[in-house]
Amino acid sequence: MAEVLARLDDVHVHFPVREGLLLPREVARVRAVDGVSLSIHKGEVVGLVGESGSGKSTTGRALLRLQDVTAGRVHFAGLDITQLRRHELQAIRRRMTVVFQDPEASCNPRMRIGDAVAEPLRVHERLTAEQRRSKVASLLDQVGLDGGLAQRWPHELSGGQRQRVGIARALATDPDLIVLDEPISALDVSIQAQVLNLLDDLRHQRGLSYLFIAHDLGAVAHLCDRVAVMYLGRVVEQGPVGDIIEAPLHPYTQALLRSVPLLDPVAAHARGLQVLDGEIPSPMAPPSGCAFHPRCRNVVANCRQNRPELLTVGARSVACPVLTQTPQLPIAS
Amino acid sequence: MTPALEVDSLAVIFAGEREPITAVEDVSLSVAKGRTLCVVGESGSGKSVSLLAMMGLLDPRRSTVQARNLRLGGVDLLGLPAAQRRALNGDRLAMVFQDPMTSLNPYLSIATQLTEVLEVHRKLPRAAAVPQAIAMLSAVGISAPERRMRAYPHELSGGMRQRVVLAMALLCHPDVLLADEPTTALDVTIQAQVLQLIQQQQANTGMAVVLVTHDMGVVAHMADDVAVLYGGLVVERAAVRDLFATPQHPYTQALLASIPSKGQRNQRLHVIAGSPPSPLSRPPGCVFAPRCAFAIDRCLTARPAETALGDGRTVRCIRHAELARG
Structure with missing residues (x-):
């Protein structure tokens, strides 16, 4: 298998809830x-799925170091980046x-498209104005946009075009990894397929890795190699996308997949x-034991007491004691 | 049988800054008692505006609503004085929006907002309205409804707010529920809950439902009939099974082919090139022609008329007969 590019190691992100005007004290913690x-x-595409509030976007932000972690380590390209300072992160x-969900929010309305795409180049690369212009034109071309759009303003573009601009900007510095935070959720159905195909092409052309944060399981099945399912701040199941989509093991993954409407x-x-x-x-107040137990069909007494650890089952890992104790399942450790 | 709601050749024109903007050009829909019509379309297709026009919620100073016919049961809505028409809203004809905060007042408790509906439409005193409101909250799956009555909208989750809005819409047991993307902002798990509630209420009261969505999976589960909107026009109408099995319009065909499903991994998705037309610049001929793989010169010049194919099925494409033959 290819080398590990990015790794999160037992990462915790907690937000303290403080009360009190002069001497605020922590009264609770959002885990x-x-x-x-x-x-x-x-070169791998990992999907991160779960309901809103499951912590998938915060996990992506922790990986990007847009969010400081409370505990655990973040590694990127063999380097521990958990404690790097601002200038070291450059x-x-x-x-x-x-790439963010809302293409509207990620385009500065007062910046021409070309300048928006060139911004990361200004920050990170020493290029002449001419070199920058030609790089912007090539980036726009790679995401399927006409070079003439460089002179236009964000409000003149459609949602799909703006999302392509967001992708061009993310590509500007030749990254190894792009965190895609719900990149197609805000787009029209006929445009979603265009952007998914584009992401798929770019990945193969450039050997890119993605962390694809999404709630659309059809899109995840289409783009990802592996998928991790999150529930209330923890991964409950992860493994090859085919295994998880065809034969989910964790009761939550099963329920999530069953909730997806059929197309027939x-x-x-x-x-x-x-x-x-x-x-x-x-x-702020997660249930005791397995966080999913209040909604689970297969709950037993133990589920209410002990928090299940992720155990390896074949090619994937699952955090469900009921499952991993069932004898007919092949369990490796 | 008289349809529960019927609109014939609906057009909505807004007063634009420079020239009038035709948001809806020609939309004919009908839904029978106890049935669900799904209206499918992308942004700018005119689906939300069509619903607002049927509810009479568009500002008459800024918009013109025309229709050959707009009837709720036997009642001609277009001929009705504004006050009488407004009295039907929330009573016989109710609407749910995508964002529940559109319909909820952040300053008022859930109790006030729910009982107000019964005070206005049923002339009930508040004390008599409270038990009905609590019963309806419980019917839409809200636990501890007495306690939730005292809550304010910000104290509820998105899914719970949408249930409250649904409860509000259902309080008077309307004949027709118009729902504009009611589950788009919700997680799939909560979406399934809300859709099931609509189905249950429909089974209990026989109300007709018009559900606007862009999710073909939701259509597959909820619809009896489907109307596909594109560029302010209904381009195809069919029973749900016919639409999925033998889509007639090139747009419907392409739309169905472009959806990633969990059954087809590592396949390239079919793509409709370009983007849906803005109401500001619709093409002169067939509205879909600039993106259509089958467009010929004739498609670019004249708007195709709606062709009836029998069994209430219609399609708006001059080439559908030859394309259907293959």
């Missing part, structure tokens, strides 16, 4: 990310970039809507 370990290999930032009215009618009751609990 947004609560012990996530995840690695991304060179070299890392060009190799690890990000005959099958949809026969099966009906599959509903997982309840909502994701507050990360």
Whole structure:
């Protein structure tokens, strides 16, 4: 297998909730990310899925060092970057970039498209104006945009075009890894397919790695090699995307996949809507034991007491004691 | 049988800064009691504006709504004085929006907002309205409804807010529920819960549902019939199984082919080149022609008319007959 490019080691991100005007004291803690370990290999696309509030975006931000971690380590390209200071991160930032969900929010409305794409080049590379212009034109071309758009303003572009600009900007410094935080959720259906194909092409042309944060499981199945399923700040199951989509093991992964509507009215009618009751609990007061136990069908007494660890089952790992204790499953350790 | 809601040749024109903007050009829809019509379309297709026009919620100073016919049950809505029409809203005809905060007042408790509906439409005193409101909250799956009555919108999660809005819309047991992307902002798990609630309420009361969505999976689960909107026009209408099995319009075909499903990994997705037209600059001929793989010269010059194919099925494409033959 290819070398590990980025790795999160038991990463925790907690946000203190403070009360009091003069001497604020911590009254509670939001455990947004609560012990996530995840690695991304060179050239690999790892999907991160889960409901809102599961901590998937915060995990992506921790990897990018846009968010300081409370505990645990963040590694990138063989380097421990957990404690790097701002200026030390400069070299890392060009190799690890990000595309956000809302293309509107990531384009400065007062900056022409060409300047927006050139901005990372200004920060990171010493180029003449002429070199920069030709690089911008080539980047726009690579994401399927007309070079003439460089002179236009963000409001003159459609949502799909703006998202392509976001991707061009993320590519500007020739990164190794791009964190894609829900890059297609805000786009029209016919545009989503265009952007997914573009991401797939770029990845193969440039040997890129992605951390693809998404809630659309169809898109995840399409783009990813491996997928990690998060629930309330922890990974409950991870493994090859085929295994997880075809035969999910964790009761939460199963429920999440069952909630996805079928694309066939005959099958949809026969099966009906599959509903997982309840909502994701507050990360301020996570349930005891397995965080999923209040919504789980297979719950046993032990689930309420002990927090399950991720155990290796074949090519994947699952955090469910009921499952990993079932004798017919092949368990490796 | 009289349809629960029927609109014929709806057009909505807004007063633009320079020239009038035709948001909806020609939309005909109908939904029968107890049935669900899904309206599918991308941004700018006119699906939300069509719903607002049917509700009478567009500002008459800035927009013109035209239709050959707009009927709720037997009632001609276009001929009705504004006050009488408004009285039907929230009573016989109710609407749910994508963002629940569109319909919730952040300053008022859930109790006030729910009981107000019954005070206005049923002339109930508040004390009599409270038990009905609590019962409806419980019917939409809100636990501890008595306690939630005292809550304010910001204290509730997105899924819970959407349930409250649904409860508000259902309080008077409307004949028709218009729902504009009610689950788009929700997680798939919560989406399934909310869709199931709509199905259950429909089974109990026989209300008709018009559900606007862009998610073909939601269509597959919820629809009896489907109308596909593109560029302010209905380009295809069909029963849901027919639409998925034999889509007639090139746009419907391309749309269905472009959706990534978990069954097809590592395959290239079919793509519709270009983007949907803005209402400011719709092409002169067929609205889909600039993106259509089958467009010929004739498609670029004249708007195709809606062709009836039998069984209520229609398509708006001059080449559909030859394309269907292959």
